[in-house]
Amino acid sequence: MVILRIFYRVLLATTLLLCLGIAVLLYYVVNPKLPAYVPAQVRYLEQWSEADRQTYYYTPQGTQVKGLRYEWFTALELPFSEQRFAEPEYLARFGFLIDPQRKASADNPGNLPVGFARHQDPGSHEQYLDITCAACHTGELRYKDQALRIDGGSAQHVLPSSVPTLRGGSFGQALVASLAATYYNPWKFKRFAHNVLGDDYDAQYDQLRTDFKQSLDTFLRVAWNDTHRGLYPTEEGPGRTDAFGRIANASFGDALSEKNYRVANAPVDYPQLWDIWTFDWVQWTASAQQPMARNIGEALGVGAPLNFFDANGQPLQGADRYPSGVRVRDLQRIEETLKHLQPPSWPEDLFGKVDLALAAKGRGLFAENCAGCHVPPVTSENGRPVKHLVSIPLAAIGTDPNTANNIADNRYDLSSLQWDPAELAKLPVHLHPTPDKPLDMTQLSVAKGLAYVTAFVEERAYREAKVTPEERPAMDGFGLPIGVLEQRAYKARPLAGVWATSPFLHNGSVPSLYQLLSPQDERPSTFYRGTFEYDPRHLGYRPEAFPNGFLYDTRISGNHNSGHEFRTGKRGNGVIGRLLQPEERWALLEYLKVLGGPLEAQLP
Template identity: 80%
Template sequence: MRIFSRALRLILSLLGLGLAVVLYYVANPKLPDYVPVQQVHYQDQWSAADRQVYYFTPQGTQVKGLRYNWFSALELPFSEQRFAEPANLARFGFLVDPRQQATPQNPGNLPVGFARHKNAGSNDEFLDITCAACHTGELRFNGQALRIDGGSAQHVLPSSVPTLRGGSFGQALVASLASTYYNPLKFRRFAHRVLGDQYDAQYDQLRQDFKKSLDNFLKVAWNDTHRGLYPTEEGPGRTDAFGRIANASFGDAISPENYRIANAPVDYPQLWDMWTFDWVQWNGSAQQPMARNIGEALGVGATLAFFDSAGQPLQGDARYPSSVRVRDLNLIEETLQRLKPPTWPEALFGAIDKPLAARGRALFTENCAACHVPSVSEVNGRPVQQLKMLAVDYIGTDPGTASNIADQRYDLSALQWDPAELAQLNVELHPAPTEPLDLRSLSVAKGLAYVTAFVEEHAYRAAGITPTERPRLDGFGLPIGVRELRAYKARPLAGVWATPPFLHNGSVPTLYQLLSPQYERSRTFYKGTFDYNPRHLGYRTEAFKNAFLFDTSITGNHNSGHEFRAGKRGNGVIGRGLEPEERWALLEYLKVLGGPLEQQLP
């Protein structure tokens, strides 16, 4: 008995020690050090006023009910340092300028894309993470930083699944929220900062509201963890966007039976010229700007109600209230129409070799233009680029994203949609279905199209959008078009040098490697730095403190396809093999493509 008792105590001690180790790493994420740059350089991609509109206009996301002033007042778990200090948030990859100060648009002095909003009839000011947080990039070289507005973010944002690495913003935020709530000293300091002279009168209500938000975070963290919904670690600059939107909209909000494994993370794409594309999303599945933006807002945390307080599906004009802000989404969309691609900064990254770039121009015409120079036509006052869609079987890149969108099915029958009513919505399915829709088995693209159509209708009525205004807010009068292609789009390449890493899943670190056969590409490389390699055109890939190791052998991470090498075209081979000197010439041309320096080539 004594031996058994000692053994039990030993086991419990080991379990306690193991739990302590896990909690320590959960609360102390292994992140890169923050090294401030000497200066952030901004290009004339648009005006400074446009930049501020883009950075800090809210879109209606609510981040599990977290208030803006709560976020600003949070402390790190084991210190009194503010969680929202720019230096701390920069370690997750969010963009700050060492010279930035609080402004009326950014009173918390937070990074790019951290905004705030109030819902109608409420004085609560919610933390609102906008599209700018994910679609703004930065390249650093020799202590200088070049801001890429509309570029690809490299933060570690979405996951709240606890890991020993603890490198994600979501996990670290949950740790700070939990330590604040359960540590009386921390909560007392927090409440004083938030409530000020209303501390005594509102303390109890604050604690109740805070716990409700914390419970929302913990529920999602537990759900994602025990269901194993995100087995492919996303790491810096990636998220499984469609998978997360579907799990939030169809799993969280409708039925646990709708949860699906999301194992196909994608990079955040660049936004310049996007308003001219005939179809958007990596797989060309969406058409209407407003519907696309509503779907993005829902995925980041905008509220959405499918059922009433008695659990019955909402009907008629009651479908579907949300927190999305359609006028602000339209403002962001129209502001982005003025965004120009970045231009190669010779003073920062080195002068262009014009004769070499001229040779690269001829190689581009020979090897790249057929896919990446689309035809353009004028439609409803908009220059429309008809992007070429490349079938997965041909392009050979990781098929996970396109296959999941085309193949996974969801049961939305609990919403009790009437097919005749669906036919009246501004939704166009391509190709047009030949059989009635089966609401028990809808793809994510079709399901989101109808959800966003209802959300859009409700939000337009709530915002007082008139029939005359509607085509403009929709975006050039476009319908909510839907396609489900097992293909990826070939977009124009102006400014592509500023958008590493490459391929839809970010599996190729530099443009030089993208022009190389797969066997010459890095099978593993390190991510999480902004340090730029102006020769190979990509982020540096060497190991550094607490770097994220990207392994291309993992599902969703494959670096196959888009190969220039000898062999029959198709199955990943898209062109002849390029000699190293030809690759260098192409890179030199891609630095100037679409910019003023291109006009100076001999």
């Protein structure tokens, strides 16, 4: 009896501890640790017109956040209160950009942050939440209680992951928590349903609950799949996502076969977009060529619906390939608008006057140490100034290798799609170099696989949008094919406006330009990300600790801050130039403030 009582007590204590642990876990999962939001006066630079800005911010792409309706999103409450999840001040804590002076408008009826749009599919009465490219490619710098908006710059939000962690901080995780709390709390769901349905509450309540559960289940499946497979071991944090890894896992893993899941341990920063329409190749590894295919891939990555199979589970064939949600005319509208975007010009009244004499010295140092890679030759082709960017082999640049290696090495089995090589040959896909043997559909790279997927999607979307043959070259973008270039290299882009694009390197592992010009051993091994506070001396976000900031550890795979070094030693393996003395670094920074802007013409 004594032994039995002891056993029951131990069992009871263990059960209580387990329940307490689950309660603590749930508490932290639904209460993410977020930085505080402090309102500030938003200032806009003269990069383009206000009309262009609003077009860029709120033109939909055709994405869906896992079937989430726009009115659902605006009506959601936080798990433990009646506060709306979509309140601008709350979403700003995830790093999304708002303007306290802005009010709801026809383009933005929910008064949501930059890049939160809505769309309605043909034949449907539902309006879906649509996350656009502006959400990830708009930046902000804060200094002296002013928020300087950088249109086309690098976002610093925590968007993609729905994997639950004790730290929280991810928009995806917090959204799933609010969805689950709304569905499983009957009082909360009743309020939600009244807000969404209004006078149709009684007639449509059951259908709303069914549709809502379907969307919630989709979120939960993705969160569970990503978690138990350990697909994203390198935490992305603010301003980063493993774009190719996530698109490949969604397109080839979720939609085709669990055998196609690959560990995605190569988060990259969101790059700036000004002048991108002049680049001969885009993406960090210079792997994509055609603007429309690039934008379709981006839309698919953010959640535009895509079907590979029919209702019976059979692969779609011929002209039936592939129905999707992408809105090609809206994508072209965004692309055309971005041609107007100018690099940001250094605001002397906010950040301080430029020392033009020092900048002139920096101009000489730039010509000596930087121009060979970052000032590409320019030609005129088909009415476009084309900048032929330099790609630097991984062995030479020495930066974190995961992104380049994963794109070069990962292979996927797409044989279940039953692609006919003769059919592929008719698509506007150009592989560089041209393969010397037939493609193996059981071992296809992510770049090639996505190129053919986007080609099929593009063809179908063009037909449905009634794009004429005469319109096609402009819709594609200068008549360019869907080019695919696979190389273990990273591209060097032009540096106009680079002062506004912190942090640096493709994975955002170096906080400031001053540190980028310094040897690796002078760069911090850890620093904090997620702040918008700007350091106009070192040209970067401030790296100091702040409440609920994200600790970036450069010792983790995918986060390395190696390479692109100016230091004494043999060139190669990350050493790209001689050691720059501190006074030379300051001179270079002064020049980088004016490079590509109106102040450059004032240099002596």
